[in-house]
Amino acid sequence: QKEVEQNSGPLSVPEGAIASLNCTYSDRGSQSFFWYRQYSGKSPELIMSIYSNGDKEDGRFTAQLNKASQYVSLLIRDSQPSDSATYLCAVNNYGQNFVFGPGTRLSVLP
Amino acid sequence: GAGVSQSPSNKVTEKGKDVELRCDPISGHTALYWYRQRLGQGLEFLIYFQGNSAPDKSGLPSDRFSAERTGESVSTLTIQRTQQEDSAVYLCAGSGRVGDEQYFGPGTRLTVT
Numbered sequence: 421q422k423e424v425e426q427n428s429g430p431l432s433v434p435e436g437a438i439a440s441l442n443c444t445y446s447d448r449g450s451q452s453f454f455w456y457r458q459y460s461g462k463s464p465e466l467i468m469s470i471y472s473n474g475d476k477e478d479g480r481f482t483a484q485l486n487k488a489s490q491y492v493s494l495l496i497r498d499s500q501p502s503d504s505a506t507y508l509c510a511v512n513n514y515g516q517n518f519v520f521g522p523g524t525r526l527s528v529l530p
Numbered sequence: 531g532a533g534v535s536q537s538p539s540n541k542v543t544e545k546g547k548d549v550e551l552r553c554d555p556i557s558g559h560t561a562l563y564w565y566r567q568r569l570g571q572g573l574e575f576l577i578y579f580q581g582n583s584a585p586d587k588s589g590l591p592s593d594r595f596s597a598e599r600t601g602e603s604v605s606t607l608t609i610q611r612t613q614q615e616d617s618a619v620y621l622c623a624g625s626g627r628v629g630d631e632q633y634f635g636p637g638t639r640l641t642v643t
């Protein structure tokens with residue numbers, strides 16, 4: 421059973437702080453990794469994709485991947501109340517289906 | 531249109547009726563996925579299509595569920611003899627190919643009374 425695990429939260433951070441979201445996965449053959457944001461009542465929205473070990477930065481978001489530890493994280497700098505949402509980690513082994521984690525609910529407090 | 535579209539946006543049906551949900555993917559997206567999301571829950575994979583290959587139906591919860599897609603066009607998800615536990619949001623997503631970034635449609639909220 422291929423699994424993706426995330427802390428369900430809620431993770432509460434003050435406005436302007438760094439939010440750190442973590443994800444672990446069980447399938448060592450996983451090749452691609454994604455973070456999605458889902459606002460309440462809306463569909464998931466792609467934030468970042470990462471394919472290689474290390475960091476990938478896009479604006480206030482940084483994804484970090486460590487395949488040896490089977491760990492992927494998302495850092496959100498200068499968190500804003502508008503970042504309050506559920507963040508979904510997704511993992512794919514090419515040619516196979518995506519596996520989504522259960523999501524971490526983030527609350528950014530003004 | 532520029533994005534993935536789904537219809538209807540909301541569907542209320544009586545227990546035992548059949549329903550058909552539609553997904554219109556982004557042009558050129560060869561891979562298409564269906565997910566179910568119950569209230570407050572995560573995404574549950576149902577089925578995916580990749581071009582003209584046989585679909586991966588491993589996530590379909592029962593034989594009441596079926597889906598079709600011809601080539602890289604519209605897909606329909608059919609639920610026969612609906613049950614109350616089928617109430618959920620059904621999400622469709624597309625990607626250029628399996629393993630690439632997925633882009634989700636707005637979903638269809640199904641309520642079975």
